[in-house]
Amino acid sequence: QYLLSLQLNNDSDSLSKGYTIFTQNNEQLITLGNSIASKLDTINFSQFQGLDSDHYGNFPILGDADMPSIFIEFGYLTNTQDYTQLSDESYQEKIGSAIAKAFLEKID
Secondary structure, eight states: OOEEEEEEEOOSSTTOOOEEEEEOSOHHHHHHHHHHHHHHHHTTOSOEEEEEOSOGGGOGGGOOTTSOEEEEEEEETTSHHHHHHHHOHHHHHHHHHHHHHHHHHHHO
16 A cells, blocks of 8 residues: 655746655665656656655655655646646556556566
């Protein structure tokens, strides 16, 4: 059982783009987070800004040590390219499928 939280980002700089994955400092979650990033790379989704497992305390959603959690900030609505991908229904399906594949491989 996992908690997956998705959020869209914004910035005053319209050139900011990409997604970041945050996890608790747990080797299995770090591996899963990197797998998600790898799957998103296969569909050419934006750019991976990195995986952060050091600052999970900044995000209350990641605070429960008994619930393995991943938090993804999915690109910037203020960036034209990110916005175009995130608002396209067929691309949303590709993103969801990529994430699901990473979880299914983790379970196998």
